[in-house]
Amino acid sequence: MDPVLLARFQFAMTVGFHFIFPPLTIGIAWMLVIFEGIGWKKNNAVYTEIGKFFGKILGLIFAVGVATGIVMEFQFGTNWAEYSKFVGDIFGAPLAAEGLFAFFLESTFLGLYIFGRDKVSKGVHWFSIFMVAVGSTISAFWILVANSWQQTPAGFILRNGRAELTDFWTAVFNPSTLPRFFHTLDAALIAGAFFVAGVSAYLILKNKGVQVAKTALRVAVVFGLIVSLLEVFPFGHEHAKQVAETQPEKFAATQGLYTTQEGAPAAIFAFPTNHPPKLLFPIEIPGVLSWLAFGDSKAVIKGINAFPPDEVPPLFLTFVSYHNMVILGMYFIFIMAVAAFFLYKKTLFDKKLLLRIFVWSIPLPVIATQLGWIAAEVGRQPWIVYGLLKTKDAVSFTVGTGELIFSIILFGLIYLLLGSVFLVLLIKKIKTGPDTIVKEA
Amino acid sequence: MDLNIIWFLLVGVLVIGYAILDGFDLGVGVIQLFTKNENERRVNINSIGPVWDGNEVWLLTGGGALFAAFPIVYATVFSGFYLAFMLLLTFLIFRAVSFEFRKYSETAKAKQIWDYSFAIGSLGPALLYGVAIGNIMRGVPIQIIEGKIVNEISFLGLLNPYALLIGILSLVMFTMHGAIYLTMKTEDKQRHKLIKWANSLWIALVVLYFVSTVATMFAAPFLFVGILKNPIFWVLFILLLASFIYVPVALKSGKFGHAFIASSTLISMMIGLFALSLFPRLVPSSVDLNLHSLTIYNASSSQTTLETMLIIALIGVPLVLIYTIFVYRVFRGPVKITKESY
Numbered sequence: 001m002d003p004v005l006l007a008r009f010q011f012a013m014t015v016g017f018h019f020i021f022p023p024l025t026i027g028i029a030w031m032l033v034i035f036e037g038i039g040w041k042k043n044n045a046v047y048t049e050i051g052k053f054f055g056k057i058l059g060l061i062f063a064v065g066v067a068t069g070i071v072m073e074f075q076f077g078t079n080w081a082e083y084s085k086f087v088g089d090i091f092g093a094p095l096a097a098e099g100l101f102a103f104f105l106e107s108t109f110l111g112l113y114i115f116g117r118d119k120v121s122k123g124v125h126w127f128s129i130f131m132v133a134v135g136s137t138i139s140a141f142w143i144l145v146a147n148s149w150q151q152t153p154a155g156f157i158l159r160n161g162r163a164e165l166t167d168f169w170t171a172v173f174n175p176s177t178l179p180r181f182f183h184t185l186d187a188a189l190i191a192g193a194f195f196v197a198g199v200s201a202y203l204i205l206k207n208k209g210v211q212v213a214k215t216a217l218r219v220a221v222v223f224g225l226i227v228s229l230l231e232v233f234p235f236g237h238e239h240a241k242q243v244a245e246t247q248p249e250k251f252a253a254t255q256g257l258y259t260t261q262e263g264a265p266a267a268i269f270a271f272p273t274n275h276p277p278k279l280l281f282p283i284e285i286p287g288v289l290s291w292l293a294f295g296d297s298k299a300v301i302k303g304i305n306a307f308p309p310d311e312v313p314p315l316f317l318t319f320v321s322y323h324n325m326v327i328l329g330m331y332f333i334f335i336m337a338v339a340a341f342f343l344y345k346k347t348l349f350d351k352k353l354l355l356r357i358f359v360w361s362i363p364l365p366v367i368a369t370q371l372g373w374i375a376a377e378v379g380r381q382p383w384i385v386y387g388l389l390k391t392k393d394a395v396s397f398t399v400g401t402g403e404l405i406f407s408i409i410l411f412g413l414i415y416l417l418l419g420s421v422f423l424v425l426l427i428k429k430i431k432t433g434p435d436t437i438v439k440e441a
Numbered sequence: 442m443d444l445n446i447i448w449f450l451l452v453g454v455l456v457i458g459y460a461i462l463d464g465f466d467l468g469v470g471v472i473q474l475f476t477k478n479e480n481e482r483r484v485n486i487n488s489i490g491p492v493w494d495g496n497e498v499w500l501l502t503g504g505g506a507l508f509a510a511f512p513i514v515y516a517t518v519f520s521g522f523y524l525a526f527m528l529l530l531t532f533l534i535f536r537a538v539s540f541e542f543r544k545y546s547e548t549a550k551a552k553q554i555w556d557y558s559f560a561i562g563s564l565g566p567a568l569l570y571g572v573a574i575g576n577i578m579r580g581v582p583i584q585i586i587e588g589k590i591v592n593e594i595s596f597l598g599l600l601n602p603y604a605l606l607i608g609i610l611s612l613v614m615f616t617m618h619g620a621i622y623l624t625m626k627t628e629d630k631q632r633h634k635l636i637k638w639a640n641s642l643w644i645a646l647v648v649l650y651f652v653s654t655v656a657t658m659f660a661a662p663f664l665f666v667g668i669l670k671n672p673i674f675w676v677l678f679i680l681l682l683a684s685f686i687y688v689p690v691a692l693k694s695g696k697f698g699h700a701f702i703a704s705s706t707l708i709s710m711m712i713g714l715f716a717l718s719l720f721p722r723l724v725p726s727s728v729d730l731n732l733h734s735l736t737i738y739n740a741s742s743s744q745t746t747l748e749t750m751l752i753i754a755l756i757g758v759p760l761v762l763i764y765t766i767f768v769y770r771v772f773r774g775p776v777k778i779t780k781e782s783y
Contacts, residue, residue, distance in 0.1 A: 060541045066494060067537035071530050073504045077519025078526050084519075088512020089742045093750055096509045099502030100757030105764070107498050111491035112768050115781055119771050131764075161588070164743045396520035398592055407527045414531060418538060425545040 006404040007079045007395045010411065012377075014071050016370060017415045021065030023369050025106075026140060026185065027192015028058050029133035034219060036129050040122045050216045052117075053209070053434040054196060055129070057426065059114050064422050066107070068415070073099075079404075083384055083394035089164045090156055090171055091146055098142035106135030140188065141181055148177040150385050151376070152246045163388065175246050179239040180376075186231045187372065190332055191365035193224030197339075198362035199430050201355040208433035214349055217358075221343050225336035232329055237292070243379075244293035247386060248302045250379035253313045254322035255289055256282075259303040264289040272319045277304070313381045322375040328368040335361060444747040445737040446721075448510040451754055453716045455506055459499035460570075460712060461618075461705045466493040468619015470536060470563020471612070472638070473556055479549070481631050482556055483783070484776045488626035490540060490783045491772050495765060497537070509750050513590065513740035514723045517583060521594040522573065529569050536562025544783045564612065571611025574715065575604030579660045580727030583735070590735075603660040610649045614708060617642035621688070621704045624697040628775050636692055639700070643688055650711075663730055664718035673717055681710035 032051055039047035073095065076084045084091070109131035117125055155170030156163040165171060197220035203213035244251040251257075256272045256279045257264055266288035270279035287297035294301075304312050335357065342348040349355075384391040466489045476482050489496075508515040519526055535558045543555035576599050583592040620639035624632055657664060668674050684706040691700035719725070723740055726733035741747065 060545065063538050063541040066497070067534045070497075070501065070533050070537065073501045074519055074526060074530065077504075077508065077515045078523055079520070081516035081520035084508065084512055084516035088508060088515065089746045092505060092507075092509025092512055092515070092742070093746060093753070096502060096505030096750065097753050097757070099498055099505045100753065100761060103501060104495060104498045104757075104761045108492075108495035108761075108764055108768050111494055112771060115491040116771055117781065118779070159743075165746045165749065168745075168749045396516075396523070398520050398594075399523045403523050406524070410527060410531065414534060418534070421538075421542055425542060428547075429545055 001401055001405070003399070003401050003404060004392045004395050006401060006408065007399070008391065010079060010404060010408045011075065013408070013415070014068065014075060014411055016373075017419070018065065018068035018072055019370065019373060020366055021061055021068065022136065022140065023184075023188035023191045023366065024061050024195060025058065025065055026133070026136045026188035027190065027365075028054055028061065028195060029106075029129065029136050029192070030189060031192050031196050031220065031223065032058065032129050033126075033133050034223070035216070036126050040126045046212055046215050049209075049212045049434050051129075053212065054199075054216075055114060057199075057429060058132075059110070060422070060426060060429065062106075062110060064418060067418065071411070079396055079399060080384075080394050081396035081398070083389065086162050086389050086394070087149075087385060089162060090149060090153075093165075093168070094142045094146040094149075094172070098139055098146075102135050102137075102139035102142060104135075106132045106139060109135065137185060140185055144181045144184055145172050145174075145177055147376075148180050149174050151180075151380055152176040153385055153388055158388075163385070176239075176242055179235070179242040183231070183235040183239040184369070184372075186227055186235050187365065187369045189227040190224065190231060191369065193220045193227060193336075194332070194358070194361055194365045196220040197224055198358045198360075201358035202430060203433055204349055205352065205355050205359070206431075206433075208431075212434045217348070218343060221336060221339045221348070224332070225340045228329070228332040228336050232333065236326075236329060241293055244301070247380070249304070249307050249312050250318070250376075251293070252302060252304045252306075253315050253318040253379055254375055255301075256315070256319045257289070257301060257303045258305060260300065260306045261303060262290070262300045263287040263298050264293075264301040264303075266292065267323075269323070270319075272315050274315055311382065313379045318375055318379040321371040321378070325368050325371040325375060328364055328371070332365065332368075444744055444751065445741050447751060448506075448741070448747055449716070449720065449723075449737045451751075452503065452506055452510060453712065454758075455499060455503035457709045457712050459496070459503055460615075460708050462496035462499055463493070464567075464615045464708060465489070465619045465622035465701075466496055467563040467567040468615040468617065469623060470560050470619070471567060471616045472619055472623065472635075474560035474564065479552075480778075481627075483778055484627055484631060485623065486540065486543065486556075486559065487776045487778060487782045488623055492769065493540070495768070497533075506750070506754075510742055510747060511723060511735075511737070511740045512742060514735050517590050517592065517735065517740075518577075518581075518724060521581065521583070521592045522576075522599065524596040525569065525573070525599055529566055532562045532565030532569070534562075535559075536566075540783050567615040568608045568612045571608035572599065572604045574611065575607030576601075577724060578607070578657060578664060578715070578719075579603055580725040580730065580734075582728060583724065583726050584728050584733045585726075585735075585739070603656055606649075606653055606656055610646070610653050613642055613645050613649055614711070617646055617688075618704045618708060621692070621697070621700050624692070625701060626774075626776050639692055640689055647685065661725075663725070668718055671717070674714070677710050677713045677717060680706060681714065684710065 032054055035047050035054070036051040038044055039051055109128040112120065113125065113128040113132055116128060149171060152175040153163065154174035155165065155167040157166050196216055200213040200217035200220060203209050204217065256267050256270055258277050263286065265284035265286045267279055268283045268285065270282035272279050290299040290301055291297040293299065339348060339354060342351055342354065380386055382390050382392070384394045469485050469489050473482060473485050476485055539555045539559035539562060543552050543559070546552050546555060581592065582594060583590055617639055620635050620642060623635045624639060627635060684703040687703040688700055688707065691703055721737045722734045723737060724735040
């Protein structure tokens with residue numbers, strides 16, 4: 001078997017599994033900042049109870065995120081040694097900065113938040129969850145700096161057979177860092193909103209801790225509607241515009257645009273094939289893609305045929321994951337808008353079907369983040385650092401096929417076990433509901 | 442002093458920070474394996490519950506710093522020790538999830554499984570860190586050929602008697618450190634038992650350190666070249682001796698905080714002596730020490746990166762220390778089991 005393919009498979013599996021947890025951590029942490037803040041400032045026991053309940057769940061999610069994150073810090077060295085040598089001068093700095101400025105902050109203050117409720121003042125306790133949220137957000141920033149540099153490298157010079165840093169801030173704020181950061185951070189907030197909304201909807205349906213759950217759902221719907229709208233416009237739109245400009249091959253692949261054309265259409269739905277190269281059963285809106293990407297419905301957009309065949313990404317996966325992500329993004333707005341409408345009409349808690357939809361929607365934002373990540377990473381192929389280093393030249397040549405198969409099976413089994421135990425414990429914790437029934441505050 | 446030396450020192454500081462802080466977490470994990478009483482087990486796990494997570498970040502930051510400052514070492518050692526690393530990661534994963542998984546498991550049987558996960562997940566790394574250090578001290582079969590690094594590291598080759606001896610040394614060291622930490626966090630009967638264990642582990646450590654030093658003279662004589670003339674050696678060595686002697690004295694007089702500081706100093710000095718004898722090499726080559734070793738100069742990042750990273754470290758490390766100390770102060774004193782406990 002091809003060792004490059006195996007190494008890629010292992011990386012995709014370990015990052016994919018890890019990436020389930022950080023967005024939930026970030027999203028839930030920021031929601032807790034709101035809940036605990038109101039609980040503290042207004043001395044409101046209902047909000048504090050929401051904080052206690054989701055705080056425990058956050059602890060569980062964070063633990064699995066940490067456990068799977070350790071692998072990531074070392075995997076560049078173990079499996080991508082040539083990559084590490086090539087980019088070490090630049091890529092290591094954001095990882096170290098993530099540890100120093102972010103991971104220390106969230107880990108240390110999460111301990112204080114979970115175990116310190118009765119040991120510190122209410123203000124300090126609120127500050128601890130605020131630091132967890134800030135830390136997890138800074139963490140996302142530095143990791144996305146590293147990832148963005150792979151997509152749109154900047155601030156370096158090729159010297160001594162590697163990329164050497166020339167300007168730190170240019171490397172940090174390379175062309176795709178900010179669009180990617182806002183887009184991904186907001187996706188995490190959506191994941192948090194849907195998690196809180198789904199769990200609260202479940203509790204209302206099962207008539208457990210209803211008072212706590214209703215309050216949490218109200219906040220989650222308002223918060224969720226805002227962040228879902230922001231995700232499409234401006235964040236998604238800006239990110240797409242940036243990709244169109246900086247990585248035209250990837251943009252063409254996500255849109256299924258085979259030939260360069262003026263006034264390119266946006267494909268809403270299609271089934272892309274490579275042989276022959278075209279979209280089957282397309283539903284397209286003429287001129288819209290050109291207008292979205294460059295603000296001009298007549299603008300020329302490069303198609304896949306404009307690039308050398310060995311420098312274009314795999315089409316099917318890029319197109320399908322991108323489009324499903326967009327569909328999910330629209331769905332999030334729709335559901336939150338409907339819920340907000342009924343919340344305004346004061347009938348939300350009677351809409352059993354909608355509540356049930358919320359319960360089943362809990363995993364959807366996580367799936368959307370995974371799809372977005374697939375579109376971004378597969379869309380960058382065959383490059384590991386866009387335009388500089390190909391993925392096939394980046395692996396550890398000293399690691400053999402046998403070792404790779406062993407570690408893939410090992411991590412596959414471990415993650416299967418962790419994932420199952422996590423789900424069982426999470427569902428059990430949710431079913432138990434908030435600890436105490438609180439009287440009207 | 443140039444930037445490469447500063448980064449050698451800074452990576453050393455991160456390693457020492459990790460060894461002192463996560464070191465006692467690992468030690469508490471090993472002790473869990475020998476603690477039969479469920480209440481005592483709960484005290485053990487809760488003694489590090491609020492802080493272990495932050496302690497482990499020292500490892501992740503150390504990994505990031507090594508990647509940033511000495512990427513060639515990061516790439517060569519981690520890919521060369523591939524299977525050993527996969528094993529280490531497995532241990533660390535199981536330890537990391539055991540706290541929360543134990544907390545939310547309801548049956549005694551399930552709790553016991555996660556106790557084992559915690560214990561084995563701690564014992565493994567405590568041993569493997571020593572094995573790794575042992576292998577680096579005796580030299581690794583690497584060659585630099587036309588600027589490319591070639592290695593012939595085999596997994597079984599890593600499990601040589603010398604490296605295993607250093608592995609047992611580090612296991613005993615961390616377990617003693619954990620036992621001493623627990624004397625500050627426990628009371629009455631449990632505390633008495635831990636004082637006894639800490640004393641026995643101390644004796645074992647003295648013997649092992651002596652044996653290891655003699656073994657190192659044979660396995661890696663180059664580490665001793667010219668060292669006696671180095672004043673830094675004498676400072677580290679005297680501090681090591683002093684902290685070694687002070688550990689049982691402090692335990693006997695009930696000054697557990699002092700004993701913990703002594704055992705932390707002892708660990709720092711051991712690592713300091715190891716680093717000093719290695720300097721300026723990072724990974725000595727067993728093929729040809731002078732031609733093929735990775736040093737702080739031939740394995741480093743560019744001066745621009747080292748400089749940028751230094752600024753990051755000078756801002757970041759003090760911040761981390763300030764809030765880490767704050768959180769430790771909040772949780773000081775013996776463990777009280779509450780509803781929020783593990």
